[in-house]
Amino acid sequence: MNSKPNVYFDNTKLAFAYKTDEELKKSRRLFWWMHFPLLLELGIFLTNLALKVGLPVKGLVRNYVFHQFCGGETVSDCQGAVELLSKFGVGAILDYSVEGKSTEESYQHTEDAIMETIGASRGDTRIPFTVFKVSGLGDTNLLEKKQSGAALVPSEESSLEAFKSRVFRLFEAAFEAKVRIMVDAEESWFQDQVDDWVEEGMEKYNQESAWVYNTYQMYRKDMKDRLKAAHMRAVAGGYYLGVKLVRGAYLDKERKRARKNGYRSPIQPNKRATDDDFDKAVKFCINNKQRIYLICGTHNELSTLIMTELIDLHGLKRDDERVYFAQLYGMGDNISFNLANAGFNVAKYLPYGPVAEVLPYLSRRVDENRAIAGQSSREYEYLNEEIKRRKKLPKFPKIA
């Protein structure tokens, strides 16, 4: 008889146990606004402007949007959220979320910030991974130029080497601290070089276990084959393949660029094709569990369910270190907390950074909720249900 508890994603009591009534209402209000993404975008644009001219709107942003999706402004600010998540068996992935800056000073600053997250994760089981975006560490125009096949001039070659060194210093530090580190995937026009670096990192550091993970975006038509090829190379090279599977966040941007430049879009023709490849990739990774460590980064309930069933079917322990689920802080709580309650490994990206500087990140969350049919309404419905459920609970008088 199977004694493992089933997973239900509609248990809102579990999903939102970490939120007070007031916080729940605040989240519901925010997700209601997500039904009007253009208005929200306008709001973010105006807020950005207001912050630039020094108007006192920071408190407003912090109170109404920032705390929904971010752990705080610094690593130490995040400790409260880290502790709260861990009480419910959910890990945190500190994610330095300052985006879109491109000066040598900011690259250095980003490297230092990620080093700090590695330091904070060392020996702390509440923080099972750390993460970074390559675009925060160097000029992605160089990556794009290289990928296009154009020759780099010597100064560009040396900038690229310095860029790569930053990436490898992070791998080295994570490996030395025994902290698993993942690299986010970004736009297809500079991803090849990132993939090469991360794979080189895996070959170097993943001999005994997966310390370095790459991200595979299944909304790309070629990604299933690329994943299989990466697996073959890992088998041939005798190292573990660290895989974070996602659908992909830059759909509109990818399609727009392909149209503008007159090449065939690398993106799947429709959502169904993305879903099919995502679920096939989950299956492929679990089938090859001897060589692959998998993090399933999704808010999709069906894909999550498929993976839970595969884990059980393959006789893996639900908390086997090779299989993890991940969601973003402030989203997909019904998935994260219900998975953790059923004994699966789960962690949430916990973004942090100065309020004004994480606005691009927040703006992407809004975009994402627009790109994901029904995501914001689903979040809204779950929050609504929980508020209604709590209202029905008998009220006991407070003991003085």
Ligand SMILES: Cc1cc2nc3c(=O)[nH]c(=O)nc-3n(C[C@H](O)[C@H](O)[C@H](O)COP(=O)(O)OP(=O)(O)OC[C@H]3O[C@@H](n4cnc5c(N)ncnc54)[C@H](O)[C@@H]3O)c2cc1C
């Ligand atoms: C922990 C975590 C880490 C992440 N890391 C990254 C990362 O490194 N890089 C990255 O790019 N994204 C990343 N994402 C975002 C991710 O790629 C998705 O955008 C987001 O999670 C929504 O997809 P889903 O599987 O959760 O949900 P779903 O709602 O099932 O899927 C929505 C996604 O389906 C795809 N889609 C929607 N419409 C179409 C269409 N018409 N044709 C083809 N495909 C379509 C898009 O990818 C869209 O985002 C991450 C997400 C999570 C939870």
